[in-house]
Amino acid sequence: MYHKVDPLTPGSLTVTTEQLRQHITYLQTSGYQFVTLNQVLGSVATPATALPRRAVLLTFDDGYENNLTYAVPILHELSVPATIFVPTAYVGKTNVWDEGSDALLTVEQLKGLSEAGIALAYHTHEHLNFKNETGARIRADLEQSHVEANRMGLPMAPAFSYSYGGRPKNPADRQLMRETMARLGIKLAFRIGNRINPLPLRDLYELNRIDVRGSESFARFRRKVKWGKLV
Known part of the structure; x- marks a missing residue:
C-alpha cells in the first residue's frame, strides 16, 4: 500500500522514486510475482485460476497526481501492474481530508491510466474513516461513490480499500x-493489517496490505514483506 511518490523527499505517506524502484526490483528478484487486480478477482470467481504462491498486488491510495508523474513511468519501465483506489468526491481536487494541497x-487522467492498464477501484466517496461512522452513513457513502464514478464515466473495478483502514x-x-x-457488486475490500494474506484468500472484505512508508528503512520494508506485522 503506497500513497504519494516524490523524486527526492520521503515521508510517512511518501516514497521517493528511488525507493519505489528499489522495492519493486527487490520483489522481482526475490521470487515474488506481481499480479493484476483482475487476476485477484479471477482467483476468487474461479478457484481453479489460483494465484501464484508469492503473489504481490501493488496498490496506491487516494489517486495523487504524483502517481502519474513519478510512479507510472517506473511501473511501465519494469512492467509492473498496479491499482489506484480513488475517493470519488475529490477527483481533480486536493487532499483536503489531510488539510493538504x-x-x-x-477524470481525464484517471481514464488515461485505465487505458494504460492501471486498475481503478473505490476508496469511499468522502475519504471517511468507517471506524467512526454509522452503518447508515457508510451505506450512503458507498452508494454515492458508485453514483459519482458512473457519472464521471470511470471504469471502476469491483474492489474497495478502507480509508485509514477503518x-x-x-x-x-x-x-x-x-x-x-x-x-x-464489490467483491474485495482491503484493510491495512500489515499481515500476509494466506492463499486461497479467505475473508474477502478483510484483505490485508503492507503499509509502505518512505520514512522507514529498506531493511524494515524487507522484513514487512517477508513476515508481515512487526512486533
Whole structure:
C-alpha cells in the first residue's frame, strides 16, 4: 500500500522514486510475482485460476497526481501492474481530508491510466474513516461513490480499500456495510493489517496490505514483506 511518490523527499505517506524502484526490483528478484487486480478477482470467481504462491498486488491510495508523474513511468519501465483506489468526491481536487494541497488525478487522467492498464477501484466517496461512522452513513457513502464514478464515466473495478483502514466496530454497522458492498457488486475490500494474506484468500472484505512508508528503512520494508506485522 503506497500513497504519494516524490523524486527526492520521503515521508510517512511518501516514497521517493528511488525507493519505489528499489522495492519493486527487490520483489522481482526475490521470487515474488506481481499480479493484476483482475487476476485477484479471477482467483476468487474461479478457484481453479489460483494465484501464484508469492503473489504481490501493488496498490496506491487516494489517486495523487504524483502517481502519474513519478510512479507510472517506473511501473511501465519494469512492467509492473498496479491499482489506484480513488475517493470519488475529490477527483481533480486536493487532499483536503489531510488539510493538504497535493493535487489529485482528474477524470481525464484517471481514464488515461485505465487505458494504460492501471486498475481503478473505490476508496469511499468522502475519504471517511468507517471506524467512526454509522452503518447508515457508510451505506450512503458507498452508494454515492458508485453514483459519482458512473457519472464521471470511470471504469471502476469491483474492489474497495478502507480509508485509514477503518471498519465499523459495531456488528450491526459492519453487517450493513458488507451487505451494501455485496449489493453494489464489490467483491474485495482491503484493510491495512500489515499481515500476509494466506492463499486461497479467505475473508474477502478483510484483505490485508503492507503499509509502505518512505520514512522507514529498506531493511524494515524487507522484513514487512517477508513476515508481515512487526512486533
